[in-house]
Amino acid sequence: MRIIIVGGGEVGFYLAQRLSLEKHELTVIEMDIDKCEKIRNALDIMVIEGNGASQEVLKEAGIDETDMIIGASGADEINIFACMIAAKYNVKLKAARVRSPEYYSSNSIFKPGELGVDLFIHPEEEVAEEILRLLMRATATEIIEFEKGKMLVVGIKLDKRCPYLNKQLKEMGTEELRKKFRVVAILKNNKTIIPTGEDYINNNDHLFVATRIEHLTDLLKMTGKEEQRLDKIMVLGGGKIGRSVVRGLEKKNKKVTLIEVNKEKSRKVACEFEKTMVVQADGTEIDLLAKEGILEMDAFVAVTSDDEKNIISCLLARHLGIQKTISLVNKIDYMPLMPVIGIDSTVNVRLSTANAILRLIRRGHILSVVSFHGIEAEGIEFEIKEKGKITDKPLSKIKLPEGSVIAFIVRHGESFVPHGNSVIKQGDRVIVFALPQAVPELERKFS
């Protein structure tokens, strides 16, 4: 597929990196000369210097032969305009990252489709939703829902309490239990592996497990975790994301304390929320936070626009004994560091945005896709339209590309976690976890 990405900032770069690994032909349009040079040296893609909203530049990028355009620059208007031009050239898929909701809200003067955008991506909303999901299931470092929330892939960080350390995966749990879950990826010393039964699990491994929602408790018990309920939550940062998170938490009747450093802003936020306690303070002042009761909190969420502040305040919170900390980290370069220094969960605006866009690309025979923070694997959904080499055979007999594993099978609306004797049938949908390198071969096998 030929894809044009407008904007070579962090979102654009991350997308380009992901997509070029999967053998798509990419062209990035970027205004800044230095960034152009950086991308040119790092990736095997075409880079054009110029404004993505210019017809000339888009023509030079070969818009007339392009299948997809992604507006990923920091400016809403450029992203939308690039999509509008692309629409004139009959580009099939058009996605735009748009911060300001007024362009696509219900009372916008533009009807859907008039702007030529198939998918609006609202970065802050995506992140806020992710934070809420993490707070609802606190033992998991990460939760991705499938099939309207019936099936989950959860991230669990192993510690000494896990009874199966230094054992092979196939020895985990009882026969009965093993049918209920499937480990789809392990993050070991910052390397993502797609495991087989032979792989060992060790302390500090980060498991990603596919399971049904009702078996989550069993799974947690097995890994030595207890389910915790988080009732008192402290949120640092009253920006868009922070307010969005607080709104969601209020709906679930949690006790929320919001900290905002700016006086004006804190007043405004205080007016907006009835039940939430708003404190005007800096997130790194321990004494102040202690006075405001940080010690009694169950969770701490840092979502200011300053990465370093978020990280430091989460570390402080952790130091004060708070169980669950979630930090917004926008620099992708920092991500691998987070589990090492002891921050439970990280969220990233750019990654969430990129995930939303990746999902759109997979439309076609591939239905949806998700990526996780900090690991390279992604989940992809395939529809099995015809009988073929992979159908009507026990899974253990099917040769999947190296670095891929089947997480769920969905048959007639019912989904289950497969085991070695399960069979794929015509008309099923399967959700596969795979490293990016394995994706092209998977696409060939499954469609």
Place this chain on the structure above:
Amino acid sequence: MKATNVLYVLTRLCLINAACFFIPLAFSFYHKDGQTYLLIFHIAGLALLGLPSVFLKSQPSELSIRDGFLTVSLAWICLATFGSMPFVISGSIPSFTNAFFETMSGFTTTGASILTDVEILPKSLQIWRHMTQWLGGMGIIALAVAVFPFLGVGGVQLFKAEVPGPTKDKISPRISKTAKILWSIYLLLTIIQVLLLIIGGLSFFDATCITFATMATGGFAPLNASVAGYPSLYIQYVIVIFMFIAATNFSLHFWALKGNPIRYFRNTEFLFFVCVIICAFISIASIRLLYGSIFSEELLRSSIFQTVSIISTTGFVTQDYELWPFATQFILLLLMFFGGCAGSTGGGIKSIRVYVLFKYLASEIKRLFYPRGVFPIKIQKTMIPENTVTNIIAFIVLYLLIFASGVFALTILGENIDTAIGAVASTLGNVGPGLGNVGPVENYSGISVTGKWILSFLMMTGRLEIYTVIVLFMPDFWR
């Protein structure tokens, strides 16, 4: 720097090299020239060297920029070494120095020869001699990148280190596809020229040899008299046209084939290149007339032939230009430095760099009387970034420095000054014939052994556009 990465690419190249030898093998079989077994053994040997890369499961991780430079330089040395083996073993060129010089001259598309009589070479080795040029023209690394797309970003580094020109335009997002397109165009043009030459009455063998040397702007000829041995008007003009095509940026051919030939006339470098050719042709022809030559079609033809042959760095000869007035010889010497367009198979400094240099000089002079004036250097209406300009200036200075050192070295070895100047300008620019004792009707067999190694080095340095080779001599590179 990772030795395994470098080795991996090198062994892969051995495989490509082995595959290439099947063509001489076919010719040997057909002409029964007695080299068949030798070639089979050679192919087997190369394949054996290349085998590890097939079974090696771990593919090279990212090639760094430094890996790229080192790999490409080593690759060219290996190619010339392995490529010269058949000459040595068969006894056609018994001395290794001579065989290496001849093969390096082939791969770098120089066309400087140590053979006094090329016509006695076995047919298979003769076709191999021309094939080295053809392979080196578009670049064997580029071929590897096209054939083995696994190189990924590493491929970009390799490609950059081999393809000529200050800016490397991709014509397709993926480097492997870019390389594939370039090689396809190259192959297509080669086939067209072979057909045109056969129509002109050449044998298939001669047509192939001449075409390989023309498309690569190489300059080896299957006859001792070079192209002067084909007095046909038609053939000489076909060669002129294809030398010109080969010295033009191949991405322009790509756009023309895609139905956009207008790009030729929007391309600053191309227009400048054409201007220089016309000016040089008119000056040479008129100086010759001024010095008493009689006006004839022959005079015009030999003037344009020699102009295009030298500026495209091919080095074919239809007339002994050393018998022409000195002023014309000086013009030809200047053209040796000038070279073809970026992204072509031509050598030399490259038209675009000279253009930028002139523009830069003009802007510096204008700044003297308009101190606050802004004089950006533009190509196709876009400004060239300042660091690209300084890079180009540095390139030209380095080129001239290497030229001067080369001439000094040769004169120390006892060559006379015009031979030294001609030989160094010609090998560094990958042209072929020089002046003095290495002039158009002489050859390089008279140069001393040390001299031949120096010139071989200069050919490689010139073909890989200096930086790729020179960086290896920087102590910092090896840190």
